[in-house]
Amino acid sequence: xxxxxxxxxxxxxxEYGAQTVVDxxxxxxxxxxxxxxxxxxxxxxxxxxxRTLVSALEDTAQRVGCEVLDLASTFLAVAASADxxxxxxxxxxVIGYVKNGEMKVASAPDNAEFANETTFVTSSAAASSLxxxxxxxxxxxxxxxxxxxASASLFDQRARTLAPACxxxxxxxxxxxxxxxxxxEYKKRVKRVIDTQVRPATKDDCAIGILASR
Amino acid sequence: MALKIGxxxxxxxxxxxxxxxxxxxxxxxxxxxxIRELIDGVNLFYDAVDEDDDAHDAAEVSIVEFNSEATLIxxxxxxxxxxxxxxxxxxxxxFLGEGVNLxxxxxxxxxxxxxxxxxxxxxxxxxxxxxxQPNGSPAELERAIxxxxxxxxxxxxxxxxxxxxxxxxxxxxxxxxxxxPPLRLQGLKFKEFFEWLSKSVSRVSRSTPGDTVKLDxxxxxxxxxx
Numbered sequence: 349x350x351x352x353x354x355x356x357x358x359x360x361x362x363e364y365g366a367q368t369v370v371d372x373x374x375x376x377x378x379x380x381x382x383x384x385x386x387x388x389x390x391x392x393x394x395x396x397x398x399r400t401l402v403s404a405l406e407d408t409a410q411r412v413g414c415e416v417l418d419l420a421s422t423f424l425a426v427a428a429s430a431d432x433x434x435x436x437x438x439x440x441x442v443i444g445y446v447k448n449g450e451m452k453v454a455s456a457p458d459n460a461e462f463a464n465e466t467t468f469v470t471s472s473a474a475a476s477s478l479x480x481x482x483x484x485x486x487x488x489x490x491x492x493x494x495x496x497x498a499s500a501s502l503f504d505q506r507a508r509t510l511a512p513a514c515x516x517x518x519x520x521x522x523x524x525x526x527x528x529x530x531x532x533e534y535k536k537r538v539k540r541v542i543d544t545q546v547r548p549a550t551k552d553d554c555a556i557g558i559l560a561s562r
Numbered sequence: 563m564a565l566k567i568g569x570x571x572x573x574x575x576x577x578x579x580x581x582x583x584x585x586x587x588x589x590x591x592x593x594x595x596x597i598r599e600l601i602d603g604v605n606l607f608y609d610a611v612d613e614d615d616d617a618h619d620a621a622e623v624s625i626v627e628f629n630s631e632a633t634l635i636x637x638x639x640x641x642x643x644x645x646x647x648x649x650x651x652x653x654x655x656x657f658l659g660e661g662v663n664l665x666x667x668x669x670x671x672x673x674x675x676x677x678x679x680x681x682x683x684x685x686x687x688x689x690x691x692x693x694x695q696p697n698g699s700p701a702e703l704e705r706a707i708x709x710x711x712x713x714x715x716x717x718x719x720x721x722x723x724x725x726x727x728x729x730x731x732x733x734x735x736x737x738x739x740x741x742x743p744p745l746r747l748q749g750l751k752f753k754e755f756f757e758w759l760s761k762s763v764s765r766v767s768r769s770t771p772g773d774t775v776k777l778d779x780x781x782x783x784x785x786x787x788x
Contacts, residue, residue, distance in 0.1 A: 356770075357769075357770045459682065461718065462682075462683065462684050462685050463578035463682035463683055463684050464578075464684060464766075464769045464770060496770070499575075500575050501572045501573065501575075502572065502573065503573065503575075504573040504575070504680070505575050505576075505680035505681070505682065506679055506680030506681075507680070508680075511571055511572050511573045512570070512571045513567045513571035513572055516565065516566075516567055516571060517565075517567075520565045534565070537565040538565065541565060541567045545567060545569075545572060546572070549572070549574075549575065551616075551768065552770050
């Protein structure tokens with residue numbers, strides 16, 4: 349299970365909102381994975397996901413002492429079991445995956461007409477703009493989730509394709525040693541690439557999540 | 563496993579653009595100090611955008627002049643391709659409606675180019691400057707007012723109507739901007755206005771999704787947030 353949320357710059361408590369939708373989204377997709385990966389009613393699934401996220405945000409708003417709109421953030425998630433996967437996406441950022449060695453886009457940014465407009469979990473159109481995808485994990489070697497800042501270097505707006513660096517990042521995570529260590533070498537290398545090559549293309553903050561199979 | 567990621571492995575996305583349309587009155591009444599100050603102001607605007615890291619890559623400016631006709635004297639271009647204005651010879655009447663319609667047509671074409679090439683853009687700006695009363699086709703004027711107000715209502719355009727001096731028809735300018743009153747530029751303060759405009763372009767070009775760009779409104783009474 350991998351989830352990423354990018355808080356809206358304009359929302360005063362977006363960091364709480366992003367944390368909330370990550371926590372609630374992960375729990376929901378794990379709990380109801382079977383239903384979402386095999387069920388027939390996509391509209392119902394959309395409604396359940398957005399309602400769960402907004403309900404969690406309402407609790408957070410009460411706890412923190414702010415409005416729900418102050419918690420605006422995007423939501424990108426991938427859940428995978430032994431043979432199936434589910435992808436859910438609200439807002440901008442990109443979700444990609446590698447299938448048969450080829451980098452593919454699962455869900456592209458949901459930008460409105462203008463560059464500084466997108467849908468957030470707190471938007472009234474969140475349920476209708478939630479993109480849901482699912483499929484077989486056969487020949488799928490990994491997923492990459494990124495915020496809009498990271499997509500400035502990794503997503504080609506014109507061709508609607510992901511950069512080759514995405515497949516490389518997924519493969520490095522796939523081949524990372526299973527043994528846990530505090531600051532493994534592969535992590536340092538990934539960080540170096542992000543800091544020196546991905547970040548300079550944007551003034552926005554960059555977040556990337558990678559889920560890879562061995 | 564080695565992690566070799568070079569420039570070829572990344573994509574180069576163009577900076578999202580801020581299209582700015584200057585729609586300016588060059589009728590006979592602009593002769594003298596007004597046109598000189600206006601030209602100096604536009605050139606100063608170019609210089610200020612050129613010197614700003616954010617605005618430099620984002621701003622695209624076009625200029626439509628209107629007198630007894632409407633003419634596109636500068637199609638949308640980034641700051642490096644913009645020619646500094648040497649001189650404009652004011653003459654003729656004030657075909658304001660025709661000028662605004664040409665500016666909007668030019669903007670629509672530019673937006674198509676952006677969409678076709680995958681370039682993101684911010685809400686476009688229309689700066690409308692006149693020192694008199696419109697005396698072109700009344701139908702064209704009404705059509706221009708309707709187009710602008712519909713775009714503003716749909717949050718697809720930000721309009722800055724500016725009256726130059728005491729004879730500008732502020733009532734007509736106000737019809738282009740139902741949400742906030744037009745600004746009367748007193749004492750030909752073009753320099754101050756264009757400095758403010760370049761700073762505002764810079765602020766917009768730094769904004770990210772969800773941001774409501776609040777402009778620095780000090781000294782520009784009547785402006786509201788975008």
